[in-house]
Amino acid sequence: MEYTLRETDIFDTKLADKFYDMIKDDLGLFEDDKYYNFTVSFHVDSNENLLSFMEFKLPPPETKINRKNRDYEKEKKYDVLGFQLKELESVLIKNKIDFHMSTIQGEQLEFTNNIKILILENEPENQITKNGMKKKLFISRSIMPSRPYTTGLINDYRAKRMNELYHKFFTMIGDKKIISEILEIKETQDDKLLFKAFIDEYGELWWTSREREEELVNKLKSRGMEVLQKHIDEEQRQIDDLTQY
Known part of the structure; x- marks a missing residue:
């Protein structure tokens, strides 16, 4: 009311x-x-x-x-x-x-x-x-x-925190094609689209409960390992095909 x-x-x-x-x-x-x-x-x-x-x-x-x-x-x-x-x-x-x-x-x-x-x-x-x-x-x-002032500070901190997390994620993977696949979006080389997809999926990481943070981190790790393993398997199949000749 x-x-x-x-x-x-x-x-x-x-x-x-x-x-x-x-x-x-x-x-x-x-x-x-x-x-x-x-x-x-x-x-x-x-x-x-x-x-x-x-x-x-x-x-x-x-x-x-x-x-x-x-x-x-x-x-x-x-x-x-x-x-x-x-x-x-x-x-x-x-x-x-x-x-x-x-x-x-x-x-x-x-x-x-x-x-x-x-x-x-x-x-x-x-x-x-x-x-x-x-x-x-x-x-x-x-x-x-002042709620507007406090909200501004929080948003600044959130942006900084998510940029740090995304930078670690991007540095670890290094390939925008694979990152696109991990984030489950159409392949893109556009950093803004990749960052937006990261925020949409994992934006809660900047401030959440320990249980929710663990859930999101495990989801990102699991999805990352799944996609990386898929690409490793594909490369291995290509190598196997070449060695048959």
């Missing part, structure tokens, strides 16, 4: 109350045996309003924090965003809506004075045991003051 809180911003101390007023009529729509992903988006331009971040009054921390030699402005921004996220989460908790992932992020929203909230059902395999019972899941929280 999607909710838009209008005429407000991330510095509004009544944000949680406004959220409750908007969601209260929908509380019966959330299922007890489900987990949800909770995403709060504010306008990314709010990050420029350092004065509002600095003046935002937070409750005293439970433990003393040593901020010596730290970026106080940056930490205050994260503290404010983390506080507002937990305030909004409290609406779900008080109404027994279980969530597994919780995010607050700066986005390029249509209006600067809106807050967008998404509550989406989590994947069933992540929340149900083999006996059909609901698992007790830890809450994963993330704070992204």
Whole structure:
């Protein structure tokens, strides 16, 4: 479900109350045996309003924090965003809506004075045991003051990582015809097409679980060995044919 809180911003101390007023009529729509992903988006331009971040009054921390030699402005921004996220989460908790992932992020929203909230059902395999019972899941929280900036960094890292992996793969094989066959595409000498096929098939390698990485690596090795053995066998047959004369 999607909710838009209008005429407000991330510095509004009544944000949680406004959220409750908007969601209260929908509380019966959330299922007890489900987990949800909770995403709060504010306008990314709010990050420029350092004065509002600095003046935002937070409750005293439970433990003393040593901020010596730290970026106080940056930490205050994260503290404010983390506080507002937990305030909004409290609406779900008080109404027994279980969530597994919780995010607050700066986005390029249509209006600067809106807050967008998404509550989406989590994947069933992540929340149900083999006996059909609901698992007790830890809450994963993330704070992204600027999602476009973070996404850009991730994409840059992904491109670099996949280029490194492809270079190792290409150097090991060295023959574009064989690489085309391993990637199961029409034979080509076009590096861009080969790289795209590699990304399409093995793009998850840049960031995935250990099990999925092992699965993809084994698939690439197996396919590579299969194709290489095929070419070795073909060359051997040609040699055998020549030696018969």
